[in-house]
Each structure stands twice: as structure tokens, then as C-alpha cells.
Amino acid sequence: MSKASAYAAFDPTSPLGPFHVERREPGPLDVQIDILYCGVCHSDLHTAKNEWSGTVYPCVPGHEIVGRVSKVGADVKGFAVGSLAAVGCMVDACRTCESCSEGLEQYCDRGETTYTYNSKDKLGPGPVTYGGYSSQIVVAEAFCLRVSDKLPLAAVAPLLCAGVTTWSPLKHWHAGPGTKVGVVGLGGLGHMAVKLSHAFGAHTVLFTTSPSKAEDARRLGADEVVISTDPAAMKAHASSFDLILDTVAASHDLDAYTQLLRRDATLTLLGAPQHAHPSPGVGKLINKRRSIAGTLIGGIGETQDMLNFCAAHGIVSDIELIPIQQINVAYERMLKSDVRYRFVIDMSSLTAG
Ligand code: NAP
Ligand code: ZN
Ligand code: ZN
Numbered sequence: 001m002s003k004a005s006a007y008a009a010f011d012p013t014s015p016l017g018p019f020h021v022e023r024r025e026p027g028p029l030d031v032q033i034d035i036l037y038c039g040v041c042h043s044d045l046h047t048a049k050n051e052w053s054g055t056v057y058p059c060v061p062g063h064e065i066v067g068r069v070s071k072v073g074a075d076v077k078g079f080a081v082g083s084l085a086a087v088g089c090m091v092d093a094c095r096t097c098e099s100c101s102e103g104l105e106q107y108c109d110r111g112e113t114t115y116t117y118n119s120k121d122k123l124g125p126g127p128v129t130y131g132g133y134s135s136q137i138v139v140a141e142a143f144c145l146r147v148s149d150k151l152p153l154a155a156v157a158p159l160l161c162a163g164v165t166t167w168s169p170l171k172h173w174h175a176g177p178g179t180k181v182g183v184v185g186l187g188g189l190g191h192m193a194v195k196l197s198h199a200f201g202a203h204t205v206l207f208t209t210s211p212s213k214a215e216d217a218r219r220l221g222a223d224e225v226v227i228s229t230d231p232a233a234m235k236a237h238a239s240s241f242d243l244i245l246d247t248v249a250a251s252h253d254l255d256a257y258t259q260l261l262r263r264d265a266t267l268t269l270l271g272a273p274q275h276a277h278p279s280p281g282v283g284k285l286i287n288k289r290r291s292i293a294g295t296l297i298g299g300i301g302e303t304q305d306m307l308n309f310c311a312a313h314g315i316v317s318d319i320e321l322i323p324i325q326q327i328n329v330a331y332e333r334m335l336k337s338d339v340r341y342r343f344v345i346d347m348s349s350l351t352a353g
Contacts, residue, residue: 039064062132
């Protein structure tokens, strides 16, 4: 076992601060990664503050991890010491059920998905998994991703959650040329949704509560921007969307978006707010056989496909690089929708000074 430096939440309300975690000695199929960068997802904040309940403290968040391999087990085939590697939202699952066999480990039928942090640590040393706000992580090769050395590495990190979480529904609901896709909220997930939807060739419309983000949204790939607090602007898009991705991190009125769907189209929820959305109006759904769905991150195979696509198309996240000591300020800004468009922690700050 080795000791890794980390930052942890110690209770729901105090600021995050320095901590140490034990990492297991790499087994034959494990990869040990020295973490270079870790993105800051709103899920980190929900978990640190126990907004979904069930947080085990101390909690080390972080599931947008990129780094360099520093040790490999004897049977590891795909990674060598010195190569780049990445870890996303999961580090294990049952690997044999129907969903796992289909490459959808996040929907493991046995409920054995092990998330990168705050999950029971079956492979040890536990008691729970500790995430990427840390100098090092040890992961099974099967849950380790390959990243291109052609892209700026810090800006690749957010692809590991924000990228694949928006990639997966865009693929599942066939976003592409001839489709009209809405994205609600221009934060970490939202800005990746805009970039990917645009890259898939869909007509992409961004809904935001922040007029100051409109220009950026167009630069990121939105064909149109709608200020969602403007009823006339919303009405202009009635019954016209094939798919809407809702990334908002707070409870809000879903009817405002279901009525923008055409017949048989889908509003899919990505945002996972602490408090439930007000119940949607049945009339708006039955009227045009519209659906409200939900979607959770993406499988390991999908994540690798997304990383390969982004490398081929030069797609990365727009980031603000921060030292770990600024994580509490970053959380405060995230709560004010003041993210442009993903904070990424430079992990060298963890051990500097
Ligand atoms: P984020 O960077 O904080 O972005 C959220 C955006 O939602 C804001 O920038 C803002 O955009 C909009 N928003 C509108 N009203 C808001 C309010 N009252 N409070 C906060 N945001 C508001 O968050 P994120 O990292 O993209 O994550 C978004 C949500 O998705 C979180 O709930 C997170 O836990 C969840 N998530 C889900 C999955 C999944 O697998 N389903 C994966 C990752 C994250 P505008 O300023 O443009 O209005
Ligand atoms: Zn995330
Ligand atoms: Zn499974």
C-alpha cells in the first residue's frame, strides 16, 4: 500500500482540506496512475455536501482524472509505465451481467457499479473509494482509458465525465444532421453537449439563464441561443425539438421544455438536483406522445469511443485551471452558475509549497 496526498470533504458544510488516502499495491491487472489533472464536476459538490445523502466522510471527490502511469501489474497489456491514462466515473462493476456485457457498466444489472469515489471499495483498501482530488490512484486496467498525447491534457480531463455523459444520450437518441437538439444550461456538461451536438451535425440550440454566456455558446457551436426566462423566445421553439438534454443542477419546471418537443421526441434529464423537479404536466406529454427520460454517464467502451472522436476532431473542454487550494472558491462559483466552463485542478499544487 502507498499513501497518496488528497483533498477531502470532512462533513457537509466545512471547506474541503488536506487529507491522505491509502492506495492498494497494484495487483496483476491494476494500473497505478500519478494524477496530473482532475476536473471539478457538480456531482463532486452534491456529494461533498451530502445533497444526495449517503456520503461517507472523509470524502475525496473527483472523477475526471488524467495522469501518467507509474506502475503496472504483471498481466497488464494496454498500459506501460510512462504512458498517459485516464479514469472516469467508474472503477469496477460485475463485468458479466447483460448490461456489463453490452458495455453499459453504469447500468450493471447486479447493482455492482463501483463509482470512482464514495462507493464501497471492493478491491481495497477501502472502506470507500477515493477519487481524483489526489496525487495517485490505482485502477483495474479494464476501467482505465487511453488518451491522445496530441490534445492539451488539462482540457481533456472533463471529457471523462462531462464529455461521455453528454456523448451517450446524443448517440442513444441519434443526434445528427437533420435533427434539432436543445441543451439546457451552459456549465460543464452543457458546454460539452453543445460542442458534441454541433460536431454530430445537429442543429443545436442552447437554453441558458445567463445572458452573458450567449456569445460563448455560439463560439462553442450553438446555432441559436435562447434566454430561458424570456417566454416569447421560448414559445418561438414550441413543438420543434427532436431531443433536449437538460443539464441543470437545480430543481426547475420541466413543462417549459416538454412543450418544445415535437411528436415522439424526448427530454432527457442529466442534471441530478438535490430536490425533485415539480411534477410535469401530463397534458404536455400525452398531447404529442412526448417522453421524459434520464441518462447516467456512459459505459467504458463509449468513453473510449468519445475520447477517440475528440482526439480526431480536436475537441476538448474550455477550462479554468486552478490549484487545489481554490477548490472551495470553485464550488461557490459553481453554485452561482459562474463556471466557464469547467474548473480543472492542477494536481501539482497538491504537493507544491
Ligand atoms: P455546472 O457546471 O454547475 O452547470 C450547471 C448549469 O445549470 C449552470 O451553469 C447553469 O447554466 C444551469 N443552472 C440554471 N439554474 C441553476 C441553478 N439554480 N443552480 C445551478 N445551476 C443552474 O454543473 P455540471 O457539472 O454540468 O453538472 C450539472 C448537473 O448534472 C449536476 O446536477 C450534476 O450532478 C449532474 N451530472 C449528472 C450526470 C449523469 O450521469 N446524469 C453526470 C455528471 C453530472 P446557465 O447559466 O447556462 O443557466
Ligand atoms: Zn461528473
Ligand atoms: Zn454488471
